[in-house]
Amino acid sequence: MDDYPALNVFWSMLWFFLWIMWLFLLFKIVTDIFRDHEMNGWAKAGWLIFVILLPFLGVLVYVIARGKGMTQRDVKQAKENEAALQDYIRQTAGSSPAGASHADELAKLVALKDKGDLSEAEFQQAKTKLLT
Structure with missing residues (x-):
């Protein structure tokens, strides 16, 4: 361990971290190129070639x-x-979509029927409509 001092370990870790960040950025840009629906195929191909052949300049310009x-x-x-x-x-x-489940709606219908606001026929019709 005497041959590789702590500062060299720090610099190695820093460069490794920067390399990983660079790969993430490169993959992010490549996925963004393919995700853009407004860009035509030739433009996508041009950006990909630019980013692959001149990666640092291509990514910076992109x-x-x-x-x-x-x-x-x-x-x-x-x-x-x-x-x-x-x-x-x-x-x-x-x-x-309104946020109420079928069970909640059915409970409301039963409550309306019990109060007398709905007749048996109206209750059956609403229940059939709800369950289908």
Whole structure:
């Protein structure tokens, strides 16, 4: 351990960390290129070639030229994912879009029937409509 002092370990770890950050940034940009639906195929191919052949310059130019769009696409994707998750939760929980489940609606119908606000025929019709 005397051949490799603590400062050299620190510098090695720093360079390794920066290399990992660089790879994350590169993959983020490549996925953003493919995710952008406004860009045509030739533009995507051009950006990919630029980023692969001249990686440091290509990534720097991409971030400068299209960084704001990257953020907007990320926000849009996050909102779509959140909406899909909420729809899945609603469907799995068995609730209607208004937030009330079939059991809640059926309980309300029974309460209305017990109070006399609904006749037996109206209750059966509403129950059939609710359960189908």
